[in-house]
Amino acid sequence: MNLQINDLHVFYGKIEAIKGISITVNQGEIVTLIGANGAGKTTMLKTVSGLRPVGSGSIIFDGQDISKVSAHERVELGISQAPEGRGIFPGMTVLENLEIGKYFRKNRKAEMNEDLENVYNLFPRLKERSGQAGGTLSGGEQQMLAIGRALMARPKLLLLDEPSMGLAPMMIQNIFRIITEINRTGTTILLVEQNAQQALQRAHRAYVLETGKVVKEAKASDLLNDPAVRAAYLGTGAAEGHH
Amino acid sequence: MLNIRDKGAEIWEGWNRPTRSTFVIGLIAVVMMLPYAGNFSFTNILNTPISSYQAVLVYPVGMFVLMALGLNIVVGKSGLLDLGYVAFFAIGAYTAAIMGTHFHWNTWECLPLGMALAMLSGVLLGLPTLRLRGDYLAIVTLGFGEIVRIVAVNNPSIGGPNGIANVPNPPKTLGVSFGLDHMESFFWVVVIMILLIIWMVRRFTARRPGRAWEAIRQDEDVAALMGVSTLKYKIWSFSIGAAIGGAAGVIFASKSMYVAPDMFSFNISVLILSCVVFGGMGNIWGVILGGTLLAYIPERIRFISNARQFVFGVALVLIMNIRPDGLLPRKKREKITKAGE
Numbered sequence: 309m310n311l312q313i314n315d316l317h318v319f320y321g322k323i324e325a326i327k328g329i330s331i332t333v334n335q336g337e338i339v340t341l342i343g344a345n346g347a348g349k350t351t352m353l354k355t356v357s358g359l360r361p362v363g364s365g366s367i368i369f370d371g372q373d374i375s376k377v378s379a380h381e382r383v384e385l386g387i388s389q390a391p392e393g394r395g396i397f398p399g400m401t402v403l404e405n406l407e408i409g410k411y412f413r414k415n416r417k418a419e420m421n422e423d424l425e426n427v428y429n430l431f432p433r434l435k436e437r438s439g440q441a442g443g444t445l446s447g448g449e450q451q452m453l454a455i456g457r458a459l460m461a462r463p464k465l466l467l468l469d470e471p472s473m474g475l476a477p478m479m480i481q482n483i484f485r486i487i488t489e490i491n492r493t494g495t496t497i498l499l500v501e502q503n504a505q506q507a508l509q510r511a512h513r514a515y516v517l518e519t520g521k522v523v524k525e526a527k528a529s530d531l532l533n534d535p536a537v538r539a540a541y542l543g544t545g546a547a548e549g550h551h
Numbered sequence: 552m553l554n555i556r557d558k559g560a561e562i563w564e565g566w567n568r569p570t571r572s573t574f575v576i577g578l579i580a581v582v583m584m585l586p587y588a589g590n591f592s593f594t595n596i597l598n599t600p601i602s603s604y605q606a607v608l609v610y611p612v613g614m615f616v617l618m619a620l621g622l623n624i625v626v627g628k629s630g631l632l633d634l635g636y637v638a639f640f641a642i643g644a645y646t647a648a649i650m651g652t653h654f655h656w657n658t659w660e661c662l663p664l665g666m667a668l669a670m671l672s673g674v675l676l677g678l679p680t681l682r683l684r685g686d687y688l689a690i691v692t693l694g695f696g697e698i699v700r701i702v703a704v705n706n707p708s709i710g711g712p713n714g715i716a717n718v719p720n721p722p723k724t725l726g727v728s729f730g731l732d733h734m735e736s737f738f739w740v741v742v743i744m745i746l747l748i749i750w751m752v753r754r755f756t757a758r759r760p761g762r763a764w765e766a767i768r769q770d771e772d773v774a775a776l777m778g779v780s781t782l783k784y785k786i787w788s789f790s791i792g793a794a795i796g797g798a799a800g801v802i803f804a805s806k807s808m809y810v811a812p813d814m815f816s817f818n819i820s821v822l823i824l825s826c827v828v829f830g831g832m833g834n835i836w837g838v839i840l841g842g843t844l845l846a847y848i849p850e851r852i853r854f855i856s857n858a859r860q861f862v863f864g865v866a867l868v869l870i871m872n873i874r875p876d877g878l879l880p881r882k883k884r885e886k887i888t889k890a891g892e
Contacts, residue, residue, distance in 0.1 A: 379776060
């Protein structure tokens with residue numbers, strides 16, 4: 309697994325949201341994109357998963373340029389996304405939401421029980437709720453379902469869009485612990501987060517995005533101690549002396 | 552408030568297989584006998600004053616139910632707002648009229664062709680437009696419905712505004728005659744088509760296409776992220792709906808023996824959509840009920856003449872206020888149900 313994005317430009321009408329971004333994600337890594345609202349983080353993920361068309365530049369996945377490949381075919385190539393706002397199908401049960409995560413798999417029948425078991429092991433809460441409609445879950449449970457559903461496709465690369473959004477601090481800890489666990493079993497992860505503290509603690513490498521450009525690229529642990537990053541994204545730069 | 556749908560489902564669940572089969576066969580038999588209901592003193596309350604009761608059962612009642620079921624696949628199942636559904640009805644009807652008068656094909660030969668042409672036009676319209684969403688799709692389909700009608704008006708080779716007369720009735724088939732004095736045969740054909748569609752829709756719903764449509768209806772982007780080829784399934788839904796509209800058109804032309812462009816106005820598209828919404832989007836039984844009532848009631852109250860449309864409109868507004876999701880809405884699974892219970 310290797311993802312290479314070269315000089316990517318993405319437009320919403322005439323507005324350029326991504327202005328020439330190049331990033332690399334290597335096998336086994338957790339790479340995170342951090343940045344403020346409107347930096348282009350979600351647009352980056354949507355472009356990798358195929359929901360937004362590429363303006364110019366290229367997205368190379370496992371040696372193949374996928375910038376013209378449609379979203380549903382990218383899932384078959386091994387890219388799965390837990391989308392912004394979780395994107396649970398509210399009228400389907402938890403089990404149906406998980407089942408549809410395998411929609412395209414040729415031997416889905418044979419894989420189903422094994423993969424459901426894996427997801428239920430990661431998120432025991434989902435097993436308890438399996439007959440309940442997705443729309444009735446709490447925010448944290450929906451996030452678990454979104455991640456679990458993406459895993460049902462057996463992705464090589466998992467895209468996570470703001471998994472901490474709107475969750476209680478305990479739940480955020482829980483979700484990030486599980487993200488690390490998923491990564492340890494061999495799934496590469498590209499993570500977009502506003503909660504830079506958590507994201508930088510869990511990731512191997514990080515890119516800082518500002519208004520559609522990469523302004524900094526480094527090991528996550530280095531950025532965690534970078535005074536400029538602390539001031540801008542961790543909200544602790546100026547207050548550091550008081551600790 | 553009494554929930555008819557859940558109560559019905561509960562009773563159905565309680566029955567074993569033979570009871571269910573008996574009920575279904577009994578129900579079909581009762582429906583098949585409906586054309587004769589006007590002849591008996593205890594059921595002749597169903598009789599429509601002024602218009603012929605048996606003819607009303609075929610058009611509008613049977614046809615509206617048939618088309619509402621077709622449109623329900625597009626609007627109710629996959630969430631695509633089609634405001635030009637009448638176009639497919641017109642294509643089916645004109646196919647039957649042209650092939651029947653110029654080439655002397657009989658109705659059963661026209662039927663597959665009419666469906667195929669409606670389906671083809673569904674695909675051709677769908678390929679460019681199904682990339683659009685919501686309001687944009689509604690506008691384009693509305694335009695398509697009008698284009699088909701206007702092309703018919705302005706094309707002298709298919710009769711222009713006068714349309715085509717002398718469309719042949721279906722030939723005598725399996726001992727059943729068709730004609731003005733045999734309206735019940737048309738009704739039986741329509742009922743059989745409705746049964747086939749119910750069977751097809753139920754199979755689709757439980758299987759992969761149904762899942763894909765459901766996902767697309769709830770969230771199209773996420774459906775694509777699940778690996779669902781959204782364009783493909785939207786075109787399937789659109790063209791299956793179109794084929795059903797085409798089939799209704801073929802039967803309609805052979806029943807009324809005459810087609811003209813003004814039979815296929817925007818009104819019909821809106822009425823069929825009303826049947827779907829009024830009955831309960833996405834629920835076959837609701838849609839059948841909606842189609843039946845919306846087609847039958849205006850005919851039944853024809854005796855109040857000019858006030859008819861007004862009364863009908865007021866009744867529609869009132870009922871939609873009381874039941875905004877339709878008479879028999881699709882099951883909403885908001886209630887907490889534990890697995891294994």
